[in-house]
Amino acid sequence: MIKLVPDWTKEYVEFWDAIKRRNLLFIKLRYIAVLMLLGFGYFASLIELQLTPTQKLLILFIAVIIFLYNVAFQFIRPKLKSEAGKFNPLHLSLLQILFDLTALTILVYFTGGIESPLLAFYVFHMIIGSLILPTYIIYTIAGLSFTVITAMALLQFYSVIPSFPIRRLYSQPEFDNIRFVLVSLIDFALLIFVSVFLANKIAHQLYKREKQLVETLEKLNVAENRKQKYIMGIVHEIKSPIAATKSILDLVSKGYVGKLSEEVKAKIKRAEARTDEALEMINTILRISGMRLLNQKKFALVDIVKILRKVIDSYSEIARSKNIYIELIEKGKRKDNVEGDEKLLELVFSNIVANALKYSETNGHIQLTVSYGRKSVEIQICDDGIGVPPHELDKIFDSYYRSANLKELKTEGTGLGLSLVKEIVEQHNGKIKAKSPSPLGSEKRPGTCFKIKLPYSVKRTEPDEALLTIKGGV
């Protein structure tokens, strides 16, 4: 297999993507070329060019051939993998150019050789080739084209092979006029070699710039990682003393260091609750940093209902203490083929359920509904808590945002939870929306609804796949 892949494309996904896109474009353009070729006969008769029956038949024949090999290319294209060592999209590009040039050369021969109006079409292939093929290959192709045309012109000049000029295009045939032949050949040579030279230069500059952009992006990613590590380091340092404090408070409140009066016990309990809040915030920040840092998503088939049950279970004690009724409803035929990261989804639901519990009063009602759609599963979590003011609904997913009506409430929160929830849902290519009032609400307690839509399959982006294959193939 010819080595077509330039060195600078190694591990450069954009390159393969561009090749794939261009291959598709060429295939589409070729269908138009077929139509134009078929229209050529008609157009020629309009302006009274006289095509011989041989010429007409040949143009038709070539049009059919081009159509057929284009169908074949279209069929092969999606099956190719971006691997450097095997037959890849770049080889398909080369094959397309070679087929096209062969068809074009035959057409040129039967439409007058050096006189042919189709000679200019070589330029397109030179430009296209320069954009996608390595420099040495496209120069070889240009040289080959020039050699073939020169040979054709000379052989026709010396009448070694027959000529098929389009009658009435020129006042008289020019293929036997040595001055015309010479000037045309020099013209042709300049045309194709200058096109290749210019297009090559421009293409390489563009690729280099694109590559620089990608490299800059990678540097940004590294910086972001460093930042997350730094945050984790600091937050972990902060966690240690708070965790120690909480451990000591637990010890004191359990009476290990002596009996406590009810008043002291109540204060210690309060201190414990406050340290719990701090720890919860810290854990959320660590979770976010960890997720961004490790990018640790493990997509597998998950059972949404099972995850929801687990979440409900983990909050059952708090729910009981506030006498809040949590129910789980399933709508539609159950499907257990949702693709997702179990741990992360658990985090999503547990955050929302925790919020619902936090902002619901005694005797509240929380309803979790799972509905199975055609392409996605929808999870709705509604409560009859304090609700969210309408003008703040779109802000609750912002980091560090806390609704105005929460400030009157005694509960504390980071405002980080929902931004994490949104991030995770989006990583699953899902959508989340908040609604208030909720169907469960009343005038006094409007309540909030969260609607999460998760597609059954998390679509992976193509570049990732391409990157993997290149890394393995080069």
Next chain:
Amino acid sequence: MDLIAIVDDDKDIVETTGLILQANGFDVVKAYEPGEAYNLIKERKPDLIILDVMMNEPDDGFFLAQRLRREGIETPILMYTSISKAIGMEFGKSEIVSVDDFVEKPISSDELLTKVKKLLNIEGE
């Protein structure tokens, strides 16, 4: 009487753990850094080791656990962790080193006692 070694560079955590365990009838020995801990464990041969996963350096705790296991010391190890659950990375049993269980900080006296008793095969109340 079971002897439990507590190893952590946070003195408050060591003291707290010690108080809880002593109040529940265990004997404890304490160490605040890996080298000291190693000597103590070799010398006193405790029935259970409580070890902090990250002491001064990340992996210090794991490193010590690995060293003990390599030397054939099969004493059960209960590991204190700080960020495992938070970053969604729960250590499975015997995944990296064969430690026997984990307690995430802050330490809840109830959880600690349950796990200690389980590891020492003591029937719960």
